[in-house]
Amino acid sequence: xxxxxxxxxxxxxxxxxxxxxxxxxxxxxxxxxxxxxxxxxxxxxxxxxxxxxxxxxxxxxxxxxxxxxxxxxxxxxxxxxxxxxxxxxxxxxxxxxxxxxxxxxxxxxxxxxxxxxxxxxxxxxxxxxxxxxxxxxxxxxxxxxxxxxxxxxxxxxxxxxxxxxxxxxxxxxxxxxxxxxxxxxxxxxxxxxxxxxxxxxxxxxxxxxxxxxxxxxxxxxxxxxxxxxxxxxxxxxxxxxxxxxxxxxxxxxxxxxxxxxxxxxxxxxxxxxxxxxxxxxxxxxxx
Numbered sequence: 075x076x077x078x079x080x081x082x083x084x085x086x087x088x089x090x091x092x093x094x095x096x097x098x099x100x101x102x103x104x105x106x107x108x109x110x111x112x113x114x115x116x117x118x119x120x121x122x123x124x125x126x127x128x129x130x131x132x133x134x135x136x137x138x139x140x141x142x143x144x145x146x147x148x149x150x151x152x153x154x155x156x157x158x159x160x161x162x163x164x165x166x167x168x169x170x171x172x173x174x175x176x177x178x179x180x181x182x183x184x185x186x187x188x189x190x191x192x193x194x195x196x197x198x199x200x201x202x203x204x205x206x207x208x209x210x211x212x213x214x215x216x217x218x219x220x221x222x223x224x225x226x227x228x229x230x231x232x233x234x235x236x237x238x239x240x241x242x243x244x245x246x247x248x249x250x251x252x253x254x255x256x257x258x259x260x261x262x263x264x265x266x267x268x269x270x271x272x273x274x275x276x277x278x279x280x281x282x283x284x285x286x287x288x289x290x291x292x293x294x295x296x297x298x299x300x301x302x303x304x305x306x307x308x309x310x311x312x313x314x315x316x317x318x319x320x321x322x323x324x325x326x327x328x329x330x331x332x333x334x335x336x337x338x339x340x341x342x343x344x345x346x347x348x349x350x351x352x353x354x355x356x357x358x359x360x361x
Contacts, residue, residue: 078111082133089136101140108133127168131160135173142180154181162200179210183261186218187268194218217265226269230294270294274308278322278331286327305329 081104088100112130115122138153154177161174178201185194198206198215205211220229270293277284277292284292290301305322312319323330 078108078129078133081108081111082129082136085133085136089140098140098144101137105137105140108137124167127160127164131157131168131171134160135171135177138177139173142177147184150180150184165202175205175208175210178205179208179214180261182211182214183217183265186214186221187261187264191218221265221269226273227292227294229269230266230273266294270304271308271311274304282332283328283330286324286329289329 085101085104085108088097088104091097091100112133115126115130134153134157138150138157141147141149141153157177160168161171161178178197182194182197185191185197201211206215217229220226273293277289286298286301290296290298293301293304295301295304302324305324309321312321320332
């Protein structure tokens with residue numbers, strides 16, 4: 075395994091560098107070399123020694139983290155699938171990895187953002203009870219609970235806090251922020267986008283118009299420009315779902331949800347609000 079050790083050391087050192095382009099190019103080349111060497115080992119063979127298994131696991135974890143940081147979900151999925159035997163089937167042989175909860179929590183976030191709740195539940199059944207108390211895994215479990223309960227405002231509050239400029243580590247260079255924080259940002263974004271779409275669809279049922287600031291507050295958006303971007307995005311999202319949908323309009327710092335045609339088919343506001351609340355209760359089925 076001398077050559078394997080050399081390439082593994084090179085990969086781990088490259089992973090620690092700050093230059094993203096240099097790091098990725100170097101890592102991809104080294105990953106290919108390590109994949110070729112790993113292919114010579116039959117992991118189902120009980121004669122494979124513990125030291126070799128640990129080195130292979132270390133390679134797979136490093137590669138998975140590299141692809142996570144590169145937002146390469148396909149390759150992350152590939153390496154995660156190869157790590158599963160190390161995390162579960164060989165758990166009685168190998169010591170727990172320091173990166174296990176990070177990678178598992180990121181995979182759980184991926185499943186949650188991809189609406190694969192059944193797969194998430196199956197994974198949770200395999201994860202030992204003590205690991206479920208880990209902060210990273212417990213965080214994803216809480217996210218899933220909020221979504222199942224339809225508690226989307228609290229979910230968006232978590233996302234808002236995650237990106238808040240007042241957050242202690244938000245001003246730090248992205249490379250110095252916690253690994254799970256950096257890797258999970260794309261999954262947070264997808265989950266938050268799903269929640270915002272659901273809340274937005276309820277808002278337009280209840281109101282004819284709202285101030286731009288109030289819409290931003292309801293959707294946990296951080297600025298006027300971000301709110302205007304959401305209005306533009308949501309209009310396109312609605313149009314894709316229904317070509318005859320009524321677009322939101324921004325007039326004099328107000329968001330107008332319904333045009334005059336919609337006004338001809340008014341529903342009493344109390345009934346609208348009641349229907350919207352019932353709809354929010356049904357949002358537990360969104361993911």
